[in-house]
Amino acid sequence: MTWILPENSQLSFxxxxxxxxxxxxxxxxxxxxxxEVELAGERLALKWYLPACIARDRQLESRxxxxxxxxxxxxxxxxxxALLRPTAATQAQLRCRESxxxxxxxxxxxxxxxxxxHYGGRVDLELRQVLRACLELTDAFHALHSRGxxxxxxxxxxxxxxxxxxxxxICDNDNVDVDGRDLGSVxxxxxxxxPEILMGRARPGANSDLHSLAVLIFRLLTRHDxxxxxLEREIRCLxxxxxxxxxxxxxxxxxxxxxxxxxxxxELHPAPLVTWPIxxxxxxxxxxxxxxxxxxxxxxxxxxxxxxEALSRTLDRRQLCPSCGQENFPAxxxxxxxxxxxxxxxxxxxxxxxxxxxxxxxxxxTGTTLHRxxxxxxxxxxxxxxxxxxxxxxxxPQLLGLRNASGSDWEVTLLQGRQITxxxxxxxxxxxxxxxxxxxxVIRVRR
Numbered sequence: 001m002t003w004i005l006p007e008n009s010q011l012s013f014x015x016x017x018x019x020x021x022x023x024x025x026x027x028x029x030x031x032x033x034x035x036e037v038e039l040a041g042e043r044l045a046l047k048w049y050l051p052a053c054i055a056r057d058r059q060l061e062s063r064x065x066x067x068x069x070x071x072x073x074x075x076x077x078x079x080x081x082a083l084l085r086p087t088a089a090t091q092a093q094l095r096c097r098e099s100x101x102x103x104x105x106x107x108x109x110x111x112x113x114x115x116x117x118h119y120g121g122r123v124d125l126e127l128r129q130v131l132r133a134c135l136e137l138t139d140a141f142h143a144l145h146s147r148g149x150x151x152x153x154x155x156x157x158x159x160x161x162x163x164x165x166x167x168x169x170i171c172d173n174d175n176v177d178v179d180g181r182d183l184g185s186v187x188x189x190x191x192x193x194x195p196e197i198l199m200g201r202a203r204p205g206a207n208s209d210l211h212s213l214a215v216l217i218f219r220l221l222t223r224h225d226x227x228x229x230x231l232e233r234e235i236r237c238l239x240x241x242x243x244x245x246x247x248x249x250x251x252x253x254x255x256x257x258x259x260x261x262x263x264x265x266x267e268l269h270p271a272p273l274v275t276w277p278i279x280x281x282x283x284x285x286x287x288x289x290x291x292x293x294x295x296x297x298x299x300x301x302x303x304x305x306x307x308x309e310a311l312s313r314t315l316d317r318r319q320l321c322p323s324c325g326q327e328n329f330p331a332x333x334x335x336x337x338x339x340x341x342x343x344x345x346x347x348x349x350x351x352x353x354x355x356x357x358x359x360x361x362x363x364x365x366t367g368t369t370l371h372r373x374x375x376x377x378x379x380x381x382x383x384x385x386x387x388x389x390x391x392x393x394x395x396x397p398q399l400l401g402l403r404n405a406s407g408s409d410w411e412v413t414l415l416q417g418r419q420i421t422x423x424x425x426x427x428x429x430x431x432x433x434x435x436x437x438x439x440x441x442v443i444r445v446r447r
Contacts, residue, residue: 032048032102045105049102051100078173115161127318138304142308154216195248214286222271226254312373317331322347323342323347328343356444366392369405391427402427410422
């Protein structure tokens, strides 16, 4: 690959008091090239635009300037922090006739991989971590939309995941714009574009973001495209006319509750037939809503807040199969079957041990974490800072304990009435526990 900015070079830019050290190229796309750079001892990422992109999108620089003047909606965005234009000396060094520009942003930390790696089955994530990634995704876009902004190009290519935690990072935030402002040339990524955008009936905005967000969540959860089913067999070549028919003219969700023309083919599409039944009806209903009436009526698409609630409740009901160890998310309440069984091996799941918190009922399973939003409804989900964690006994995985991950003591009442204190870092046996008092509220064990 030919890099516009030479690797291992020192370049000067307007507004910078010291030269920028271009360490190496990281990758390229249709808009430009991304580099790892160093400025005053700090490692950052630099996106440098191709001349064709600048010529095509005349509003690009003004959008960037507006984003840089504002703070990131959440920590999940690799937000632009500085606009860079080359000095005359750098322009001469690069032998450019026209002055280009780029922007600095935070460097993706080690351990994060492209979401496309998970979608392609090249990275293994626990279902818990995939759901957490989806929840962080909806949190991020809820924050973005709450500011009156839209993203325009939600896709697998703009998302990075940390497999060990489910944390996410969203890149390419130069597409972000004020919702309703018809500027820029970005329409979205094929397969994610809302039907009304693909067919030219509307311009990208928050409503089309909701469609693209649902597509991305579905792909993360099932590793499959929500519109590629039996109708795909009639397509010999997935060219532009075929894409318009499949995603715009006559899109049919593969699990549409009324239209069964596009059901997954067991030979061509085995993944969704396995993964779709894993998730509770409450979560499935949001896809049926968005990919049903929401395809033709954008105002009926599931909102970010609905996704937040459904994903959070799904995580809270996670239960491990005692036979194969697979993660299950059995329904509760009126939808609960009399004897739920493991989707993987068919073993009947035992009645779960539940933790009743002020704002949730959480199934106790190894690896389950409790967070401040379980105690206080005004607290946003923060998956990297649990105050408690369900842990297995070192010699008996079926024996569960609750580890104090907070900074204060817990006052614990055991079943026989005796009270003990559990210090930070210590655990108590859930089988013997009746309730415990934390600095944020009371947790009761329901059997």
